[in-house]
Amino acid sequence: MTYCLAIRVNKGLVFATDSRTHAGVDYVTTYSKMHRFAWPGERICVILTAGNLATSQAVINHINKDLEKPDAEINLHKAEHLYEVAHYIGKLSQDEQQQHAPAMESSKSRAEASFILGGQIAGKDPEIYLIYPQGNYISASPETPFLQIGENKYGKPILDRIISPTTSLEDAARCALVSLDSTMRSNISVGPPLELSIYQANSLEEPRHMTLTLNSPIYKSLQKRWNEGLKRSFNRLPRFDWEDE
């Protein structure tokens, strides 16, 4: 499994991923699920991947190959709108899945993959999109300012409580780390290192990128303080009427 999320606030975009992949429980490996493309001053794209690793890799390979073709009908550098990129990724994913569909079916495996795409094209607003395994896609909205793929449930309550369009970029990044931390504690199929990218709206500069292991000082300190804070909050909850106050 995998857990990736993207947050869109007024000040910009935050992307976060774990990096554990597995084929069964007896083949667990580490792969980056965050793919960054930048043409500073022109456009920034970040793609997060979840699901079948072969499908995800094939899609990213195809994206890179299309970037080398000046006459490609569409590629990451040419698209006028980010939703066109979402459509393009959806099509690459579907093509790849269909190519292997009969073999996957006969081995009762699944080639499905989902993607999150985010970034900004000069002159347009920053955006994030979730691309379903079926190739269709949705964007975030002010009411739903974050998108998740993979193992999304454990880490959703804290996002629901904290994130709104006015959240600062750094608070959104901290919330993404807390969301990943809660997921990793409850589900061993999601694991470190974590990757975090923070994009400042309208900068059209490469996002600030970090890879955090369990020993990275900022992550260790965040984990420790969050755990202590939760326990303190828990101990301050109201007593039942039969308890001594």
Added chain:
Amino acid sequence: MTYCLAIRVNKGLVFATDSRTHAGVDYVTTYSKMHRFAWPGERICVILTAGNLATSQAVINHINKDLEKPDAEINLHKAEHLYEVAHYIGKLSQDEQQQHAPAMESSKSRAEASFILGGQIAGKDPEIYLIYPQGNYISASPETPFLQIGENKYGKPILDRIISPTTSLEDAARCALVSLDSTMRSNISVGPPLELSIYQANSLEEPRHMTLTLNSPIYKSLQKRWNEGLKRSFNRLPRFDWEDE
């Protein structure tokens, strides 16, 4: 959907459920999912239900009917061990599911249900069991002191952080409420009122039982303080090195 959980700590047992059921999103109703049976001084049984409502109701009806038969091979009052009750519930559930299997299959519906059983029989230890839709079952352990059925992911992180065998009964009950509260915020298929039962180990008395609506003072106050506590803890998380401290 549904969310039910049971916690076993040294001091006793805690049971908690939501009460929302639905057949599609356009038929949402409220049903108790907590069924309590008590023979004070002899034995206490609490059964929580999730999944197909017809299957759950049929199993509870059958349990009640068997209690009226003094010559029943097994019933809730006769079983010598709680695991025998778990086996009995699993069998009733499977029998009921198989009876409707062809019709359910032809309408592409599912009759699956899961159960949590907990309680104490005089002379034995308090126990909790999770009974799978297939009829087999597992008990809790000191390392895994809680069991969940239904929509179990949103509310798991807080249980993972707080619950251990030495947690007090009241803290376990508060943690169950926080776990339900987080789930209700993130998933509309889980909804109030909440039911909570607290059983003191070796008392063999009826568990203390509460039905909590969103307006119940203890629940309102717990919800408010937890939300405030989380936000306070969040605001105390460490800054990134590029932020002004």
